[in-house]
Amino acid sequence: MQTLLDVILPVFLVIGFGYVAVWKFAFPIAGIDGLMKFAQSFAIPCLLFQAIANIDLQSSFDPRLLISFYTGAAICFAVGILGSRVFLKRDWEDCIAIGFCCLFSNSVLLGLPITERAYGVDALTGNYVIIAMHAPFCYGLGITVMEIARNRGQSPIKMARAVGKAMFRNALVIAIALGFMVNLSGLSLPSFANDALSLVVHAALPVALFSLGGILIQYKPEGDKLAILMVCIIGLGLHPAIVWSLGTSLSVPPDFFKSGVLTAAMAPGINAYIFANMYGRAKRVAASSVLLATGSSVITIWLWLTALG
Numbered sequence: 001m002q003t004l005l006d007v008i009l010p011v012f013l014v015i016g017f018g019y020v021a022v023w024k025f026a027f028p029i030a031g032i033d034g035l036m037k038f039a040q041s042f043a044i045p046c047l048l049f050q051a052i053a054n055i056d057l058q059s060s061f062d063p064r065l066l067i068s069f070y071t072g073a074a075i076c077f078a079v080g081i082l083g084s085r086v087f088l089k090r091d092w093e094d095c096i097a098i099g100f101c102c103l104f105s106n107s108v109l110l111g112l113p114i115t116e117r118a119y120g121v122d123a124l125t126g127n128y129v130i131i132a133m134h135a136p137f138c139y140g141l142g143i144t145v146m147e148i149a150r151n152r153g154q155s156p157i158k159m160a161r162a163v164g165k166a167m168f169r170n171a172l173v174i175a176i177a178l179g180f181m182v183n184l185s186g187l188s189l190p191s192f193a194n195d196a197l198s199l200v201v202h203a204a205l206p207v208a209l210f211s212l213g214g215i216l217i218q219y220k221p222e223g224d225k226l227a228i229l230m231v232c233i234i235g236l237g238l239h240p241a242i243v244w245s246l247g248t249s250l251s252v253p254p255d256f257f258k259s260g261v262l263t264a265a266m267a268p269g270i271n272a273y274i275f276a277n278m279y280g281r282a283k284r285v286a287a288s289s290v291l292l293a294t295g296s297s298v299i300t301i302w303l304w305l306t307a308l309g
Helices: 002-023 029-054 063-086 092-103 111-119 122-151 154-166 171-185 193-214 226-249 254-264 268-278 283-306
Strands: none
Touching: 002 029, 002 111, 002 283, 029 122, 029 171, 029 193, 063 092, 063 122, 063 226, 092 122, 092 193, 092 226, 092 268, 092 283, 111 193, 111 254, 122 171, 122 193, 122 254, 122 268, 193 283, 226 254, 226 283, 254 268, 254 283, 268 283
8 A cells, every 4th residue: 555655646646636737727728738749749858868878778678678578568469459350340440549559558657757656766777678669669560550451452662651750750769769879879968968958857757747637638438448448458457467477487687577567567658549540540449548547557556566566
């Protein structure tokens, strides 16, 4: 119970603060959109750039962590697609959008603050390793499968162009790539530039969490209830269970193991809705899944944290 009070509730109280502020008209929805734009396009990219630029790549990039996390993510993507097709009788494009909800856990807005509160700042290295690959892997996989479904018989070049266009317009991907460039080059930012960057970074997570609450109130729990339930079970239960199993069998180091399981246990992120909206497929299911899974994750994250010890 102490974990719930000390680690999880502070994070969700900030989300709830944003939710209530918009609900009671104390903060305008247009303002929330601006805050989320700042968080996703500027503050969080600065956070990721600074983290990747300063991380010790040689000791941090443990392939066992990446294998366990992304194998789990890919399996959940496939299970979501097949479950939607076989049991819910949705068409392939809808199935892929629902599968993407099972694939894309909220590794930044929820994963970072909860891991930091649970295990401290030094424990975030594993999170950054996962996040460095998260957007490229998930968008690359999701867009590729969707484009194959939408453009059956079209040239591979057209599909590759669609994947590249979507990925390399993403501010997070650009920030991560720049961080790797600085890290591998051995260069360092001047102290005044790094201090300015840190000022923006300190605002990233609080602003993002408040904005997430304001965004969630715009989504209504509607759509296929079975599809939403399936996304919640896969995202909050199956993914971390697979990471736990694979991480144990691959002997992932304890700190990385905790980061992997906990990140996998996060609810689907806003990107799940962005993907569905981008293709105009299963938007209500995606929006409702983000809302209900985020609320449910208060309990499921507590259970995973208790299991991790």
